[in-house]
Amino acid sequence: MEQISTFGASAYTIGNINLFDGISDPVVATLLDQCAIVRLLKDETISPLHNNEACVYAVLRGALGNTLIDETQGIRTEKILPGESVGELSVLDDIAHSSTLQALQETELLVIESGTLWRLIDEADGVARNLLRQLSFRLRAANAQLRRREKVGEFYRQLSMVDGLTNLHNRAWLNDKLSVLVEEAHAGKRPLSLIMIDLDHFKRFNDEYGHLLGDTALRTAAGVLSAALRPSDFAVRYGGEELIVILPDSNGAAGTMVAQRLCERMRLAVVFADMHTPLPHITASFGVAVLAPQQDADGLLAAADAALYRAKQAGRNQVAV
Numbered sequence: 001m002e003q004i005s006t007f008g009a010s011a012y013t014i015g016n017i018n019l020f021d022g023i024s025d026p027v028v029a030t031l032l033d034q035c036a037i038v039r040l041l042k043d044e045t046i047s048p049l050h051n052n053e054a055c056v057y058a059v060l061r062g063a064l065g066n067t068l069i070d071e072t073q074g075i076r077t078e079k080i081l082p083g084e085s086v087g088e089l090s091v092l093d094d095i096a097h098s099s100t101l102q103a104l105q106e107t108e109l110l111v112i113e114s115g116t117l118w119r120l121i122d123e124a125d126g127v128a129r130n131l132l133r134q135l136s137f138r139l140r141a142a143n144a145q146l147r148r149r150e151k152v153g154e155f156y157r158q159l160s161m162v163d164g165l166t167n168l169h170n171r172a173w174l175n176d177k178l179s180v181l182v183e184e185a186h187a188g189k190r191p192l193s194l195i196m197i198d199l200d201h202f203k204r205f206n207d208e209y210g211h212l213l214g215d216t217a218l219r220t221a222a223g224v225l226s227a228a229l230r231p232s233d234f235a236v237r238y239g240g241e242e243l244i245v246i247l248p249d250s251n252g253a254a255g256t257m258v259a260q261r262l263c264e265r266m267r268l269a270v271v272f273a274d275m276h277t278p279l280p281h282i283t284a285s286f287g288v289a290v291l292a293p294q295q296d297a298d299g300l301l302a303a304a305d306a307a308l309y310r311a312k313q314a315g316r317n318q319v320a321v
């Protein structure tokens with residue numbers, strides 16, 4: 001980085017720099033006159049002029065890359081074009097610039113040292129106003145980016161809570177949400193039913209029709225649940241061929257009725273329609289449990305699992321409570 005001139009001796013004017021937009025105050029020109037103009041070759045990085053003091057760099061010609069290391073997005077580079085400047089915050093809070101500034105092509109910069117910027121702020125209201133405007137613009141841009149990132153984060157969080165095969169909630173979702181639903185039910189003194197469902201002889205289905213059609217059968221079973229439930233109910237893929245339905249605000253009678261309906265619809269569901277093969281059907285066993293006083297999420301799951309075991313023992317394709 002080589003000093004090639006001072007601002008006063010160059011052909012540049014304050015009209016070339018956004019920070020001085022609309023300012024005709026002669027004191028500004030006088031203060032800037034002695035500021036250095038430096039030239040950077042392509043890829044050259046900025047090195048502080050004097051004892052590491054914070055400076056504002058205004059791009060007069062060329063382009064500067066401001067490379068920031070971001071915890072969530074990794075490394076990203078902002079382009080600073082002619083008229084734009086960088087480093088104002090470092091001067092204001094007196095903390096040296098933490099990012100790397102590098103010329104993206106041969107570039108000329110005006111270097112405004114900290115002391116000079118403070119004098120400009122003291123002497124010319126317009127500079128202070130422009131600086132505030134620039135900083136608020138950057139703050140808004142940073143906030144908008146944060147909000148975008150939050151949305152993206154939420155999108156991926158939601159995605160990680162969905163089972164890829166069936167589109168039902170997955171076990172991670174259940175681990176997260178069931179205890180919340182249980183707490184809400186206890187707090188509101190409201191009933192909560194949970195149905196644990198296991199497809200019958202599914203190993204045999206896979207062996208007979210192949211794993212891919214086994215997947216189709218699982219999707220069909222998930223579709224049966226989704227189609228039969230209210231928007232306030234939840235359907236979850238708990239494990240391989242184990243599914244769960246959670247029914248907030250539903251007592252044992254309601255839970256059993258829903259399980260009976262699901263059992264019936266599962267039996268009638270067509271897994272795939274092929275003119276050359278008989279339609280395979282699936283059946284499932286259902287275990288219903290209602291949240292007991294003081295019971296936690298694990299207790300509720302265990303009760304539904306025990307009921308499911310009874311349905312299997314009693315011959316499958318049925319509901320047990």
Ligand SMILES: Nc1nc2c(ncn2[C@@H]2O[C@H](COP(=O)(O)OP(=O)(O)OP(=O)(O)O)[C@@H](O)[C@H]2O)c(=O)[nH]1
Nearest residue numbers: 198199200201202203204206211212214215240241
């Ligand atoms: N196609 C397919 N099969 C799966 C998937 N996850 C689990 N399975 C199969 O589900 C079968 C479960 O077998 P078992 O636990 O013996 O149960 P079952 O054959 O249904 O017998 P019962 O539950 O006693 O009626 C296994 O063959 C698993 O490979 C999946 O994502 N796709």
